[in-house]
Amino acid sequence: xxxxxxxxxxxxEPVTDWANDWDWLDDQxxxxxxxxxxxxxxxxxxxxxxxxxxxxxxxxxxxAVSAIAHDPEHFSSFRVSVSLPDSPVRKxxxxxxxxxxxxxxxxxxxxxxxxxxxxxxxKPTREYCRSLIAALDGQDIAxxxxxxxxxxxxxxxxxxxxxxxxxxxxxxxWVFRNFQLAPRDNDVKRALQTEMFxxxxxxxxxxxxxxxxxxATVIVNADIEGEPVSRELQCGYLMLLILAGVDTTWSxxxxxxxxxxxxxxxxxxxxxxxxxxxxxxxxxxxVLRFYSPVTMAxxxxxxxxxxxxxxxxxxxxxxxxxxxxRDPAVFERxxxxxxxxxxxxxxxxxxxxxxxxxSNLARMEVLVALQEWIDAFPGxxxxxxxxxTWANGQVRGPRSVPVRLR
Numbered sequence: 001x002x003x004x005x006x007x008x009x010x011x012x013e014p015v016t017d018w019a020n021d022w023d024w025l026d027d028q029x030x031x032x033x034x035x036x037x038x039x040x041x042x043x044x045x046x047x048x049x050x051x052x053x054x055x056x057x058x059x060x061x062x063x064a065v066s067a068i069a070h071d072p073e074h075f076s077s078f079r080v081s082v083s084l085p086d087s088p089v090r091k092x093x094x095x096x097x098x099x100x101x102x103x104x105x106x107x108x109x110x111x112x113x114x115x116x117x118x119x120x121x122x123k124p125t126r127e128y129c130r131s132l133i134a135a136l137d138g139q140d141i142a143x144x145x146x147x148x149x150x151x152x153x154x155x156x157x158x159x160x161x162x163x164x165x166x167x168x169x170x171x172x173x174w175v176f177r178n179f180q181l182a183p184r185d186n187d188v189k190r191a192l193q194t195e196m197f198x199x200x201x202x203x204x205x206x207x208x209x210x211x212x213x214x215x216a217t218v219i220v221n222a223d224i225e226g227e228p229v230s231r232e233l234q235c236g237y238l239m240l241l242i243l244a245g246v247d248t249t250w251s252x253x254x255x256x257x258x259x260x261x262x263x264x265x266x267x268x269x270x271x272x273x274x275x276x277x278x279x280x281x282x283x284x285x286x287v288l289r290f291y292s293p294v295t296m297a298x299x300x301x302x303x304x305x306x307x308x309x310x311x312x313x314x315x316x317x318x319x320x321x322x323x324x325x326r327d328p329a330v331f332e333r334x335x336x337x338x339x340x341x342x343x344x345x346x347x348x349x350x351x352x353x354x355x356x357x358x359s360n361l362a363r364m365e366v367l368v369a370l371q372e373w374i375d376a377f378p379g380x381x382x383x384x385x386x387x388x389t390w391a392n393g394q395v396r397g398p399r400s401v402p403v404r405l406r
Contacts, residue, residue, distance in 0.1 A: 012052065012184070019045045023052050024082065024295065024318065025183060030390030037323040038335060047309040053183065054085035056297075056316040057306060062324040062347070064307045068298055068317055069352035072098045075298035075317060077354060081394055082297045082316050083183040090193045092240040093233055095354055102353055104224045109237070109357055112160065112215055118360040121156065125365060128155050129372040136405065141383055144261070144373070144401040149253035152369050156361070157245040161238060162214025163203060170199075175247040179393045196242075200235040215241065248294050249362045251397020252348075253369045255291030256284070258401045259337060260374065261382040266339045271378035275371050283339050284367045289346035290337045292322035293397045296350065321347040322396070377405045 015026045018036050023029070028036070037060055040048055048058040059065055068075050076098055079089055091097070094105035111117070132151055136142050150172070158165045174196060182189035204220045211217045219237050222229045260267040270283060296319040300311045311317060325346045328334040349356035356362065373380075382388070386402035 019043060019048050020050070021052070022048045022050045022058055025180065025393050027392065030392035030396055033322065033392075033396055034326055034335070037320070037326055041328075046307045049309075053082050054314075054316065055312075056082050056318060057309065057311055058318040058320055058323075059306050060320060060323045060327075061307060062327040062330040065319055065321060065324040065347065066351050068306065068319060069350065069354070071304075072353070074300065074302045074304040076301045077102075077298060078301075079299040079316065080296050081183055082318050083189070084186055085314070087183075087186055088190050088193065090197070090239070091233055091236040092243075093236050094357070095240055095244065096236070099353060105233075106353075106357060108219070108222050108224065108229070109215075112218065113358050113360055115360055118364050121361070122364055122368060125152070125156055126368050126372060128152065129369055130376075133372060133376045140405055142403055142405055144257040144380075144403045145250070145254040145398050146400060148373065149257060149369060149401075150250045152253060152365055153246045153249035156365060157241060160215050160245075161241055162207065162212055162216040163242075171242055171246055175243065175395075178243055179247065179395050180391065183393065193239075196239050197235050200238040201231065203238070204231065204234055244356075245358055245361070247391075247395045247397075249365050251293035251391070251395055252288060252291065252362065252366050254398040254401055255293065256287040256366065256370050257373060257403075258382075258388060258398050259287065259291065260370075261380060261401065261403050263337065264381065266337070267374060267378070267380075269339060270370075270374050279340060280367060280371060282341060282344070284363065284370060285344045285346065286337060286339055286341050287366065287370070288348040288363075289325045289331070289341075289344055291397070292325050292346065292348040293395050294348070294350070294356075295320050295322060295394055295396070296354075297394075319350075321350060324351075377403075380405050 012023060015021055015023050015028060019040055040060055046059065046061055046064065050056050059068065077096055080095055094102050097105050129152060132148050136147060154168045154171055155165055174192060177188055177192050182192060203216050207217045207220045216238065219234050269279065273279060298317045298319060300313055300315045300317060303312045305311065306317060325331065325348060326334045349359040380403050383402040383404045387400065388398055389400040391397055391399050
């Protein structure tokens with residue numbers, strides 16, 4: 001067995017057999033995950049297996065991923081990340097709740113993410129993107145991820161929640177520890193959960209005493225069907241908004257910026273287009289499909305099968321939405337980026353009742369960020385002198401995209 005239960009000098013062994021010993025935190029995953037899924041399909045593997053986190057399965061077909069996402073009777077959202085079997089769990093509603101409780105918890109946040117609310121945020125988001133671009137004035141070289149994409153979702157979600165943007169480095173540290181370290185290390189996960197709970201508990205105490213026009217105030221005063229929401233759930237909502245609203249979106253933006261830096265033929269089709277040209281939306285949706293950043297998980301709560309493979313109570317299943325988006329049985333030219341793909345019912349925002357609550361917000365941020373960057377730097381290219389680095393694990397995306405701006 002090729003895993004350990006701690007982070008230390010002797011880390012886990014690299015994966016050599018992705019069909020029977022996969023690891024989404026292996027260094028190969030970040031840069032090569034689509035190749036890995038394609039190789040497994042070519043071998044005839046539809047469900048990969050590992051024991052690095054206990055017994056866990058990774059389906060590769062759209063049909064299997066969709067079936068699991070629509071089956072809370074056998075697959076619970078109690079645990080949404082593949083991790084060690086005794087990993088501590090803290091509620092982060094509504095994503096960690098199964099029906100029927102899920103619907104009422106989701107309604108608490110729906111209004112804040114309605115199309116009307118998101119439309120009102122487009123102009124200030126566009127202005128913020130332009131301010132980041134203005135800060136690069138006079139530079140010939142930049143990091144499109146570090147200098148641009150990683151700032152945008154932090155700015156937007158911090159303003160929505162009501163937390164200071166000056167805590168951005170703290171939020172990025174939480175993201176790193178939660179997605180890169182915690183699945184392998186229960187001590188890291190416990191410490192992170194405690195730290196985040198204390199931070200948001202203090203915020204909620206402040207909003208109870210001094211209400212403001214932000215989501216923290218909405219949540220501290222919320223009730224579900226006439227019953228007050230517990231402080232544990234209140235903090236869980238805010239933890240989810242930071243973890244799900246930051247890394248996921250900056251990974252999509254960064255992936256798009258990387259793609260257009262390395263595919264000038266696609267970049268040139270967008271450069272100079274008015275923002276209401278339909279190609280912009282098609283390109284944005286293809287970025288979401290082709291570079292889907294988010295993989296979720298479910299815990300098996302009743303014995304069943306996945307693509308004919310038996311799975312048993314207590315085992316884990318990786319919901320590989322990105323792999324589903326590359327399934328050739330569902331998408332024509334699935335492993336090609338087709339900038340003007342007209343039929344694109346991708347699963348980048350998930351499937352079933354847990355489909356991403358913030359999809360309207362994410363789409364707006366990705367579209368605006370790409371438009372403003374390509375407007376400002378229509379001929380930008382990758383700077384091959386510095387490496388592109390990718391994060392692996394639950395949220396996969398570029399962490400460094402060195403570019404030549406002109």
